[in-house]
Amino acid sequence: MKNAVLQHDEQKDGGLFVFWAPHVIHTPLEVPEVYLARFAEIRDWRRRRYMAMVNYLDDSVGAVVDALTSRGLMESTLICFSSDNGGPVYGNGTSGANNWPLRGGKASNWEGGIRVNGWVSGGALASVHRGTRSQGLHAVWDWYATFAAVANVDSTDHRAALAGLPPVDGVSMWDYWSGNTASSPRKSLAIGSCTAHVHPPSAAWPADGFDEWCGSPTDTTTVAGLIIDNTDSNSTGSRGLWKLVAEPRIPMNSWQGPFFPNSTATAFETTYEFGCKDGCLFKLDVDPTEHHDLAKHEPALLESMKRQIAAHQKTAFSPSRGTPQLEAACSAAMNDWKGFWGPWLK
Numbered sequence: 001m002k003n004a005v006l007q008h009d010e011q012k013d014g015g016l017f018v019f020w021a022p023h024v025i026h027t028p029l030e031v032p033e034v035y036l037a038r039f040a041e042i043r044d045w046r047r048r049r050y051m052a053m054v055n056y057l058d059d060s061v062g063a064v065v066d067a068l069t070s071r072g073l074m075e076s077t078l079i080c081f082s083s084d085n086g087g088p089v090y091g092n093g094t095s096g097a098n099n100w101p102l103r104g105g106k107a108s109n110w111e112g113g114i115r116v117n118g119w120v121s122g123g124a125l126a127s128v129h130r131g132t133r134s135q136g137l138h139a140v141w142d143w144y145a146t147f148a149a150v151a152n153v154d155s156t157d158h159r160a161a162l163a164g165l166p167p168v169d170g171v172s173m174w175d176y177w178s179g180n181t182a183s184s185p186r187k188s189l190a191i192g193s194c195t196a197h198v199h200p201p202s203a204a205w206p207a208d209g210f211d212e213w214c215g216s217p218t219d220t221t222t223v224a225g226l227i228i229d230n231t232d233s234n235s236t237g238s239r240g241l242w243k244l245v246a247e248p249r250i251p252m253n254s255w256q257g258p259f260f261p262n263s264t265a266t267a268f269e270t271t272y273e274f275g276c277k278d279g280c281l282f283k284l285d286v287d288p289t290e291h292h293d294l295a296k297h298e299p300a301l302l303e304s305m306k307r308q309i310a311a312h313q314k315t316a317f318s319p320s321r322g323t324p325q326l327e328a329a330c331s332a333a334m335n336d337w338k339g340f341w342g343p344w345l346k
Contacts (some may be wrong), residue, residue: 001060005067016073017147022060025053029095032056046261050087050096068122075123078150082118082140086111089252090269093261100260103290104252105268109191109225109245111290113252116140120177124150129179136176136184137229137241145170146177166315183232190312191225193247222318226305227284238301241285246309248277255289279306 001020008016024031035052042048061081068074087097089105089112097105104110118138121130148155149172157168175181225245230238253273273280281295281302295302325344332344 002063002067005064005071005073008071008073010071010073015151016077017151020064022057024057024060025050027095029053044096044262046094046096047098048096050098077122078120078124079122080118080120080143080146082143083116084140086113086116089256089260090267092267093256093265096261098256098258098260100256100258101289103255104250105256108250108252109193109247110250110252111243111284111288112256114191115288126178129177134176134184137186137189137227138173138184139170139186139189141168142170142173142186144168145172146174148172149174166317184229187229188308189227190223190309190316191227191243191245193222193224222316223309223312226309226312228305228308231285238298238304240283242298242301242305243282243284243290244279244302244305244309245276245282246279246306249274250276281305 001018001022004018005016010016029049031049031052035056036048038055039048039051042051065074065079068077085106086099086102087105088095088107089097089099090107099105099112102110102112102115104112106113145155145168155168155170155172157165161167171185173184173186176184224247225243227241227243229241231240250273251271252268253271254268279295279302280293281298282290282292283294284290328344329341333339333341336342336344
């Protein structure tokens with residue numbers, strides 16, 4: 001990423017768009033020894049390694065910012081950063097992440113699994129908005145529409161439309177970020193069903209691990225919850241940021257402590273919530289840690305959100321992903337991509 005910036009010729013190449021997806025805070029959970037040494041005071045080796053990986057990424061982002069600054073590009077650049085999921089807390093905390101005080105973690109639909117870190121910066125963002133905090137609802141799939149708006153290009157996928165596919169599921173956040181509007185244009189967010197069952201168990205995971213987390217691979221549910229922003233609603237009874245989860249079982253039904261993982265960590269992958277089949281309702285603006293199920297106290301809102309989930313279900317696009325092709329994937333990685341993961345289907 002740093003080299004892409006340093007080698008960019010603005011006069012010759014024009015504008016610069018770079019998508020960078022670093023996998024450092026992810027399996028295979030490796031980091032240079034020099035970064036591990038920075039966190040020698042952390043006794044738990046799992047947590048020490050995770051902190052070191054995050055620090056490595058932090059330095060890498062800093063190097064890109066330095067490169068943009070050295071090339072005089074920083075004042076015309078918009079930088080957007082986001083995680084794709086909450087920290088992994090399964091495997092008895094082996095990964096080393098901690099989502100405290102949120103409930104659950106990666107591969108679950110608790111806030112610890114789907115509420116993530118994100119920020120925007122750079123000279124393209126008005127200075128008055130830098131350093132402020134956005135409370136509005138955002139989704140990862142809003143990035144495309146937002147970037148298109150920033151570049152002043154049409155975000156419509158015309159080829160998809162000709163093929164009969166639904167339009168891009170995203171809304172531009174640029175007016176919100178730039179201060180032209182006071183609230184986020186996204187007012188609802190459909191939550192996909194957990195897909196951890198597509199990963200078969202292995203020696204690294206207990207036999208009742210991934211494949212048992214969310215039901216059988218034949219489950220047809222593709223929308224398992226909904227978040228709505230009724231902050232500006234005229235209905236005082238349902239005003240606020242609400243989340244409904246409606247799954248027969250949800251993994252990692254617990255909370256980490258402020259010091260996790262540690263020698264007394266529990267096995268999150270076998271800790272389930274079984275009571276949300278008919279819907280568990282949380283008011284996230286006052287209860288982001290999901291301790292208080294208000295389904296019985298808000299029956300009208302509960303039924304309204306269930307109807308919205310049913311409507312989303314009718315248009316959800318969830319094609320068959322086929323079966324794992326490990327031999328073909330490994331062959332392509334070693335031969336076609338010189339040791340890196342890449343496409344292997346011809």
